[in-house]
Amino acid sequence: MDAFVYNAAPTRVIFGSGTLAALPGEIERLGRRRALVLSTPHQRGEAEALAAALGGLAAGSFSEAAMHTPVAVTAAAVERVRALGADCTVAVGGGSTTGLGKAVALRTGLDQIVVPTTYAGSEMTPILGQTEDGLKTTERAEAIRPETVIYDVDLTLSLPVALTVTSGMNAIAHAVEALYARDGNPVIGLMAEEGIRAMAGALPRLAADGGDRAARSDALYGAWLCGTCLGAVEMALHHKLCHVLGGSFGLPHAETHCVVLPHATAYNAEAAPDAVARVARALGTRDAAGGLHDLARGLGAPTALAALGLREADLDRAAEIAAARPYPNPRPVARDAIRRLLGEAWQGRRPI
Incomplete structure (x- = not known):
């Protein structure tokens, strides 16, 4: 066999049905108390409902995530983080929302929890693609990798x-x-x-x-x-x-x-x-x-x-x-x- 290098990913993965119920405990396990819930405009209702369910563990929500992670949207999200005093993010949705959470983490150092509702796969990577002035650039860094991913099969049942x-x-x-x-x-x-x-x-x-x-x-x-x-x-x-x-x-x-x-x-x-x-x-x-x-x-x-x-x-x-x-x-x-x-x-x- 040829020589190779293998680095095991440190992300914590929770997989199953009904696993969204583990979210409050995962926020607390990270030592965090004020999560900002992220989503696209299309999933605003789900984000707001999740923030309400988290109660005191939620700082609020931000529902402007967009495809290809525009830098301008990230700047607005970072402003929201600072205004609300959020100490972590919870990204609910597909690759656009996950990308926003990563972009925020890269700029603020906040921990991330991702709850995928599509099959994008971005949640398991230390890779961030961002768009500015018509060009998409890619960065790879451990600061980009989410700390926890919660896979809940129930959340994918209604995916068109x-x-x-x-x-x-x-x-x-x-x-x-x-x-x-x-x-x-x-x-x-x-x-x-x-x-x-x-x-x-x-x-x-x-x-x-x-x-x-x-x-x-x-x-x-x-x-x-x-x-x-x-x-x-x-x-x-x-x-x-x-x-x-x-x-x-x-x-x-x-x-x-x-x-x-x-x-x-x-x-x-x-x-x-x-x-x-x-x-x-x-x-x-x-x-x-x-x-x-x-x-x-x-x-x-x-x-x-x-x-x-x-x-x-x-x-x-x-x-x-x-x-x-x-x-x-x-x-x-x-x-x-x-x-x-x-x-x-x-x-x-x-x-x-």
Whole structure:
């Protein structure tokens, strides 16, 4: 076996049904007394209800979290923290809310508790993507990693099927890239393959019946594994492209992952054959890239960047941004090759 380095994540994880009831005890376990509950505007009601349920343990709520973590929104949240004297945050929701909690923690040092209601996986990482002046930048630091994550299957039962599907494909992307990451290791490889298997097996069942509790549990388990992978190793081409398309062109986060993942996998197939073979095995198919495309299409997820609103005229600039400062990747990132990849993804062609 080749030499490797493995760092175990220190985040405390509570998984099950009805586990939200553990939240007051977790706030107190951290030695905190005034939690600021964070959410998006869409989940304002849930955030306010949770703050009310926490009673004296809640400082209040802030419900302006937005996709791609705009720096201006973070500044407003930090002002709210200081005005209320909050000593920790509780992020309830998906990747946008989790990102806001991380951004606040980076600037204030506050402890974080995350209660995911989607399959984003960001809660298990020390990674923060922020957007300012039309560019999305990424930071990695232990100060960004949440202290506690509470996975409550009950909170995912009402997740709309369309969001379930795109969020789940987003999670799979984390594990796919972990299998060919430059700093990958055998432990994370096992988690990645199991995470892909669990999520890919759960999503068709949820597309048929969003209230399938067993499938919801499997999907949340898969999301935890995939998120752990993302937090343990470096990101590569797929995430770079999604960061460019989201941060510079405003494309929706999870939907963009659905479209790009099969094409990034095909791009790296010859340079990382063993990793891509493991992806195929986890999917139960012979062709990893085609299998990912077929999975997304079969679930009704988007498969073309054009459908997400990207103009064909923007493809050249997107390729230039992605190639200018690439993430480590098994296959060298060349501007012309990336432009071809984006062209295929824009049209929604099935990769080979």
